[in-house]
Amino acid sequence: MISPFTSRLGMNYCPSDDELLQIEALLVEPSLRLKRLDEEIAVLQQERDFLAASIDPHKALLSPMRHLPLDVIQEIFVACLPTHRSCVMSATEAPVLLGRICSSWRAISLATPRLWTRLHVVDLSQPRGGPNPLVDAKVAQRVEVLNMWLSRSGELPLSISIYGTARDLLQTLLPFAARWQHIQTVQHSLEPWSRIAEADVPMLESFAIPSLGQDNWLAMFRGPRISGFTTSAGDFTTGNLPLRWHQLTALQMEGFPRGDSMTSQKNIADRFKVP
Known part of the structure; x- marks a missing residue:
């Protein structure tokens, strides 16, 4: 459009x-x-x-992801x-996010036990004022x-870390003790696990607890495969710890001189006079 007002455009000119x-x-x-x-644009936009x-759903059928073998998809997951x-x-x-993409991905994630073998649990502690029904409901x-979650892991070994003090969490883990491989907890009292025998944890390889006293010694510390143990140097003598010293390859105890960690069977045996 040819306009005689071109030179006036974009200015504060008052016609x-x-x-x-x-104009x-x-x-x-x-x-x-x-x-x-x-x-015309509106008509074209509708078309x-x-x-x-119509095209997009058909293109989705051509997606390479739909044609990958199940085992490849599981490895990607x-x-x-x-x-x-x-x-x-x-x-x-x-793995939860993967199961929310679509129904087929959810089915694959639920059918892949390896996705559910490692877990960090944080509990909800009660406030100082006393029991709170809302907190109780959330803990439940x-x-x-x-x-x-753990039921989806099939029969595979489990690695679990626990941050909190709820007894319910420890009790919930009890039925899965036979598949524990690595356990780490900040809980100072392990009383709910006091009846676990060494034979009940055939897969357990490492255990970590923040502090340890004789009231917390558990028979399962002598599990047949435990090779790693972590705790703080508490009120006990190392010789009385219920561990299979001859099979330990990693031992960490806070309270010893800085950098003085034991990471081999010979080192551990020499330090604690284990034959």
């Missing part, structure tokens, strides 16, 4: 009354043309949306797990999810 009439007359034809174009609604820590029970990360829900 006269005659110029206002001239209105100038805009009649372009405005009509713009309206026709908008109508485009209709075609896209396992590769999505965090490598520097255990999984948390959260919908924002694998967390225990239910924990039980469901």
Whole structure:
């Protein structure tokens, strides 16, 4: 559109009354043309949306992911797990997130026990003011999810870290003791596990507890495969610890001189006079 007002555009110019009439007359034809174009665009947009609604679902059928073998998809899922820590029970990360993509991915994730073998559990402690029904309900829900999570792990060894003080968490883990491989807890009292015998933990390889006294000595510390043990130097003598010293390859005890950790059978045997 050729306009005599081109030099005035984008400025604070105030047109006269005659110029206002001239501008209105100038805009009649372009405005009509713009309206026709908008109508044509609206029609084309509807046609485009209709075609896209038909094409996109068909393109989805061509997705390479749909044609991958099940075992490859499972390996990809396992590769999505965090490598520097255990999984948390959260919908924002694998394996839970994978099961929320679509129904087929959910079926695959539930049928892949390796996705559910490593877990970090955080409990909800009661406030100082006393029991709280809302907290009780959330703890019960967390225990239910924990039980469901571990049930999905099939018969594979489990690596579990626990942050909290709820007895319910320890009790929920009891039925899975035969598959414990690595256990780490900040709980100072392990009384719910006091009846676990060494034969009940045939897969247990390492155990970590923040502090240890004779009231916390458990028979399961003599598990047939335990090779790693971590605790703080408490009120006990190392010779009385119920461990299979001859098979330990890693022993960490806070309270010893800095950097004085034991990471071999010979080192441990020499330090504690184990034959």
